[in-house]
Amino acid sequence: MKNIFVIFKKEIDRVFKDKRLVLTLFILPGLFIFLIYTFIGNALVNMQEGDITEIAIINPTDTFESIYTNAETNNESLENIRVIEIAESKINEYKSLIDDEEWNLLIVFPTNIEEYDPLTDENPEVTFYSNPKDAAIALGRFRTYLLAYDEHLKSQEFGDISYIDFNFEESEISEREMIGTVMSSLLPMLVIMFLFSGAMSIGPESIAGEKERNTISTLLITPIKRSELAIGKVLSLSALSLLSSISSFIGIILSLPTLLNLEDQSLSVFAINDYLLILVVLFSTIFVIVGVVSIVSAYARSLKEAQTYIAPIYILTIIVSITSMFSSGANTNVYVYLIPIYNAVQSLVGIMTFTDGIGIFVLVTTLANLTYLIIFILILNKMFKSEQIMFSK
């Protein structure tokens, strides 16, 4: 088994001793993704600025109205907001509408906010209840108007004494689900794509390339067992592919708030165990992808041939991962989680949409993928033993 580590280290050294490979495999993917998605996100924000934001206010004041009207007029976005005054009795009705994503914002001022005495009364509380979906830009502006209103009350009327206690509430259920749903439609596809492209950029070179250059024959006449060679190759390629995809993943994570027009803390809707489950799915999936890439590379007679064979498999994988964009939640049929790649997509969708019992599905996915890994290593072992495959010209 020591030889597995020797092969593993050689493959890792092959990449990490080459600055160009380090740059192209680990730095550029993340950087490019960050730049591209940030650019796309900014473009989407510009498009979204034309959307109408619906705002309900309880006990509005003339001063606050003049603050936001002037600012929105200056911003040329007055026509993009619809503000209505509602009675205090309708608070829960509008909160429900916001939870159901049918309304954007509710601002609750206490009665006669400007008549409070800061020396004797407790600070008045303004509640700001919102649904950030599709209206994050306008919501951000209204928060600013509230702060400006507070400044106005402090300086104009009551000296430099803090006046309003703000209470920013967000429709958490709605926001959590919204972020999860949006992410689950996009992330599984991106993650699978990057895992595969990471494996594709290293795997064929490491196996088909070695076959083509006959360097693998030099290894085959040493006392290393074919199984050790197969495991060493698969593990090292998995580690490298995972590192490469982590670079892409960091790029996605950093650019997501801009891409999806979410608050910076949007990723905090996921708990640590959600992230752990995502990692478990990624780890087990990379083994399947590397296994497939390794077998195809071992079968191919040259690097070019391997890349030709892998291309349709890559397209098929993308087609499978695109299914997450059209599903409203994770599949609850446990047998689905035995299908390679599709199980990873469904698991990721399930984690991100907070599906009940997703732990079981992730477990099935992981066990299925580890079984595939063992099968792939056995096949690779057989292939390394086959002179027809290893020495075919």
Added chain:
Amino acid sequence: MEAKIKVDNISKTFTLSKKQMKINKTNEKRKVAVNGLSFQAYPGEIYGLLGPNGAGKTTTLRCISTLIKPDKGDIFVNNFSAINQANDVRRTIGFLTSELKLEEFFTPNYMFDFFAKLHGLNSEVTKKRKIDLFTKFGIDSFKEVKISDLSTGMRQKVQLVISIVHDPEIIIFDEPTNGLDIITGKIVTDFLIELKERGKTIIVSTHIFSLVEKICDRVGIIIDGKLIYDDVMDKVHETHGHIEDLFFDLAEVSTS
């Protein structure tokens, strides 16, 4: 004296790809590379496998080195079967052929350590062995240069020392002086003689008569996959004077 290598009636047939059929200008899908070949090699001797291109020399050596398996027969190396105990055979032999390459990205130093580890050598033994071999073949001066940046002669020296990194009892060299300049060629042949004097069992394949005359103690002549002569060089000298005369006599008989 017991033979270290016993090649016992091996045969090997290859299936040709369309491309290979075109190159060989044949319609036959199968090619018999080696046909019922047997010979033995002893410690402290250099056995020369002599034959023209395509005679089956390299296939025979690839079978002995366990890179491929014979369809029929078996080979015993140090009493280990090349078919059933391939890994034991691999521990015992050092195989050098121009078709085996080293990864060009790495340096000779890195590759030496890598193969030493695969052969299970500890760092102390590896270090000593590296000093000995790198000094003998003048590799020290370019040990940290990537293999891709080395000349053909330098690469062959590196391949040679790496093939014997584990100080094997049995050494199999396929066309050992092919492509070498005269100085490196002499270093290699002198080294083979030195190894023989240290009791190693050596098989070299070649089509160069002078090399056989110079270093071999025993010779096998192979034509069209069949071994048509196998004896000690003293006998060759006694009966035919020179190996070249013997070869052409046999080749004439074989082709007629």
